[in-house]
Amino acid sequence: MLSKKTKYAINALVYIAKNKHEQPISVSKISEEQNIPLKFLESILTELKNARILNSKKGKYGGYSLNGTTEEIHMAQVLRLFDGAIALLPCVTYRFYERCEECIDEETCGIRQIAMEIRNETVKRLKAATLEDIIEREKILKK
Amino acid sequence: MLSKKTKYAINALVYIAKNKHEQPISVSKISEEQNIPLKFLESILTELKNARILNSKKGKYGGYSLNGTTEEIHMAQVLRLFDGAIALLPCVTYRFYERCEECIDEETCGIRQIAMEIRNETVKRLKAATLEDIIEREKILKK
DNA sequence: TTATACCCTACTAATTTGGTAGGAATAATA
DNA sequence: TATTATTCCTACCAAATTAGTAGGGTATAA
Numbered sequence: 001m002l003s004k005k006t007k008y009a010i011n012a013l014v015y016i017a018k019n020k021h022e023q024p025i026s027v028s029k030i031s032e033e034q035n036i037p038l039k040f041l042e043s044i045l046t047e048l049k050n051a052r053i054l055n056s057k058k059g060k061y062g063g064y065s066l067n068g069t070t071e072e073i074h075m076a077q078v079l080r081l082f083d084g085a086i087a088l089l090p091c092v093t094y095r096f097y098e099r100c101e102e103c104i105d106e107e108t109c110g111i112r113q114i115a116m117e118i119r120n121e122t123v124k125r126l127k128a129a130t131l132e133d134i135i136e137r138e139k140i141l142k143k
Numbered sequence: 144m145l146s147k148k149t150k151y152a153i154n155a156l157v158y159i160a161k162n163k164h165e166q167p168i169s170v171s172k173i174s175e176e177q178n179i180p181l182k183f184l185e186s187i188l189t190e191l192k193n194a195r196i197l198n199s200k201k202g203k204y205g206g207y208s209l210n211g212t213t214e215e216i217h218m219a220q221v222l223r224l225f226d227g228a229i230a231l232l233p234c235v236t237y238r239f240y241e242r243c244e245e246c247i248d249e250e251t252c253g254i255r256q257i258a259m260e261i262r263n264e265t266v267k268r269l270k271a272a273t274l275e276d277i278i279e280r281e282k283i284l285k286k
Numbered sequence: 287t288t289a290t291a292c293c294c295t296a297c298t299a300a301t302t303t304g305g306t307a308g309g310a311a312t313a314a315t316a
Numbered sequence: 317t318a319t320t321a322t323t324c325c326t327a328c329c330a331a332a333t334t335a336g337t338a339g340g341g342t343a344t345a346a
Contacts, residue, residue: 170322
């Protein structure tokens with residue numbers, strides 16, 4: 001399951017992407033429009049900024065804007081940032097590798113292979129889920 | 144990520160399946176062979192019994208045996224039992240449906256559609272991952 | 287210079303995870 | 317029938333994670 005943090009982050013990013021003509025957008029605006037607790041959202045956007053997914057501008061009329069195009073930013077990035085590894089097992093992740101303590105032989109572990117196949121498929125789809133793709137899907141669904 | 148409970152459960156099931164000629168098998172035997180804390184494993188096997196995935200036999204020379212063939216028992220069942228929903232969002236699960244509180248319109252939510260596609264693919268693969276399949280994969284990997 | 291924003295450091299309550307402890311009930315066998 | 321090996325049942329618990337809140341400090345445009 002995605003954490004609320006991840007869901008909030010994606011919703012905020014999609015919102016910013018949809019309103020790119022009026023950037024930067026303030027936290028309070030996003031908070032109101034997207035139903036996200038203000039202070040919590042503040043910390044989320046700070047993390048997105050530190051990860052260079054967003055740009056920020058301080059002071060009056062400041063706010064956040066995308067750092068990159070809507071085709072470059074995708075769900076896999078956001079998910080890894082807030083929820084960590086995407087895979088079902090720590091031993092099949094690339095960035096967050098860890099051995100399963102209870103595992104007797106990683107090389108011949110049957111569920112490891114299955115977890116790897118699922119991860120590959122999932123990551124492929126999450127990378128394809130760019131902001132552009134999400135917005136496009138919503139347009140089609142609205143018809 | 145799979146919880147330890149789920150991993151322990153799968154390892155125990157695979158172990159029981161591999162040794163089906165000497166059933167029933169006691170918790171202590173599985174605990175030793177599979178590196179799983181005894182008391183914790185006890186509670187896991189009780190849950191598997193309550194879910195009718197295992198049979199139990201009380202008293203001396205008692206223990207657990209599979210309730211069903213190795214082709215019938217698969218990872219999706221076990222995962223749902225211990226970790227709940229498989230999907231990334233509560234609004235795309237069949238058995239554990241819940242609305243996302245923050246969601247503005249479920250019908251036109253772009254990430255919902257993506258989550259649904261990922262769930263379908265993942266469930267398909269987890270259902271194909273029967274005990275038989277896991278054991279077969281391990282045989283091939285050992286060569 | 288003032289109002290509007292982001293930035294930073296703490297704190298916290300509730301839930302989940304990964305167990306442990308102790309004994310009662312049951313069944314095989316000597 | 318006593319012993320022993322096993323499952324079954326209830327209760328407890330510590331650590332980690334999640335989903336926030338509180339309270340200012342700091343930068344900047346008008």
